[in-house]
Amino acid sequence: MAIKKPTGTKDLLFGEAQSWRDFQNLAFEHFAKFGYIECYLPTFEQTELFVRGMGVTTDVVNKEMFHVLSSQNLRTAMEAGSLDALKVKNRLSLRPEGTAGVVRCVIENNLVLQGAAPVKLAYAGSMFRAERPQSGRFREFYQLGVECIGSDSVFMEAECIIMLAQFLEDFGIKPEITCILINSIGCEKCRDVYRKKLVVFLKSQESKFCEECYRRAETNPLRVFDCKKLRCVAVMKDAPTIDQYICEDCRKKFEQLKKLLKLGAVQYVEAPHLVRGLDYYTANVFEVQVDSESTGLGAQNAIGGGGAYAHLVKDLGGSDLPGFGFALGYERCVLALGEVKVHATDASTEKYYVACVDENLREHAFEYALKLRTEGKIVEIDSQGRSLKSQFKQADKFGANFVVILGPEELADGQCRLHNMQTHEETLISL
Numbered sequence: 001m002a003i004k005k006p007t008g009t010k011d012l013l014f015g016e017a018q019s020w021r022d023f024q025n026l027a028f029e030h031f032a033k034f035g036y037i038e039c040y041l042p043t044f045e046q047t048e049l050f051v052r053g054m055g056v057t058t059d060v061v062n063k064e065m066f067h068v069l070s071s072q073n074l075r076t077a078m079e080a081g082s083l084d085a086l087k088v089k090n091r092l093s094l095r096p097e098g099t100a101g102v103v104r105c106v107i108e109n110n111l112v113l114q115g116a117a118p119v120k121l122a123y124a125g126s127m128f129r130a131e132r133p134q135s136g137r138f139r140e141f142y143q144l145g146v147e148c149i150g151s152d153s154v155f156m157e158a159e160c161i162i163m164l165a166q167f168l169e170d171f172g173i174k175p176e177i178t179c180i181l182i183n184s185i186g187c188e189k190c191r192d193v194y195r196k197k198l199v200v201f202l203k204s205q206e207s208k209f210c211e212e213c214y215r216r217a218e219t220n221p222l223r224v225f226d227c228k229k230l231r232c233v234a235v236m237k238d239a240p241t242i243d244q245y246i247c248e249d250c251r252k253k254f255e256q257l258k259k260l261l262k263l264g265a266v267q268y269v270e271a272p273h274l275v276r277g278l279d280y281y282t283a284n285v286f287e288v289q290v291d292s293e294s295t296g297l298g299a300q301n302a303i304g305g306g307g308a309y310a311h312l313v314k315d316l317g318g319s320d321l322p323g324f325g326f327a328l329g330y331e332r333c334v335l336a337l338g339e340v341k342v343h344a345t346d347a348s349t350e351k352y353y354v355a356c357v358d359e360n361l362r363e364h365a366f367e368y369a370l371k372l373r374t375e376g377k378i379v380e381i382d383s384q385g386r387s388l389k390s391q392f393k394q395a396d397k398f399g400a401n402f403v404v405i406l407g408p409e410e411l412a413d414g415q416c417r418l419h420n421m422q423t424h425e426e427t428l429i430s431l
């Protein structure tokens, strides 16, 4: 029986492969204008990084991590009957998100020196969560994100959200179907007061929640807001919200964020129920949602989100540096777009097909194709001894703009024919 791809994964082929590259290129170019530089970090890290980073009671850490075991470590764990038998450095997991890895990298490479400007990093790549697959929800998915570490300025936070809104529009996601939700979830001071009020409410309603939220009410009450089950959503509509409890500092930061977003012409909606699913957030958070129905995304309509994390760097062993960032889910962005969109390529990516009129000239075709590629052109040649007619058919399939035809007489004069695939004009050119 043929082997199939694992559940919840996807083959990115043809237009989709190109579109993922476009998505990244367009983003990296745009983000570079704001000082973000790209980085590529490990796909797996020590499990401890995610546990300490995202919080042990979050769904992602608790239920959705993929663990990575070498054969030796698998044997050790099986003999002991637990992953805990492994040394901490051998407990590894596929990254479920990018923020914790970026923070680890910033600490390990000492990227923010005391008194220096914040470090701004952009990343793109696969993330892994063992969730139940459905439209817009995969087990391996692609994220694009940025992190700015070393500044707690609201200007930087607003700039980050404005940069994202501009990118989404450039990529083709219509502002009419997009909604940017913002909230302040407070700092450790005000959140503690709020948490107590919330727990009182949750206890008074406990019979109405699903089993999981019943447990969450004890372990991590804010997470009850993340539950998508209708009965829990209905109860949480009446829950106290943090906006009534945030301290003066957090309120000021939130008001300033709103003012700056207006300056940047970004439309937003205040969402007091927005808490985000990971524990590291503090104060200003946001989420980009798209219309559930027209995009077919249903409950998975958050195409991106992020916020501030005042203590993550310290919690992961670094100095006391605040951070802010976001991540976008590529698959959901494509669904929001309604089509796989490949952005216009420039002239340097014109495609060439080098054809030869007989088999003896194959080596010349091979050599000429190599030469064209060193000039930055995209070039294909025949590898199966096809006739000239079938080489033309292949060139057409390849999407060639030009076919270079090598024939013995032209070659003897150091020339070849250049066939324009659109106009079918042929000109003699020098090799």
Ligand code: HAM
Pocket: 096, 097, 098, 099, 129, 131, 136, 137, 138, 139, 141, 142, 143, 145, 146, 147, 277, 302, 303, 304, 305, 306, 307, 324, 325, 326, 327, 328, 329, 330, 331, 332
């Ligand atoms: P997140 O909200 O967990 O945040 O994920 C960001 C985006 O990744 C989501 O809005 C969604 O588009 C996409 N995504 C998440 N899970 C899946 C899935 N199973 N299948 C398909 N797409 C998915 C973070 O990951 C934070 N690290 C964002 C951040 C950066 N906060 C601060 N800096």
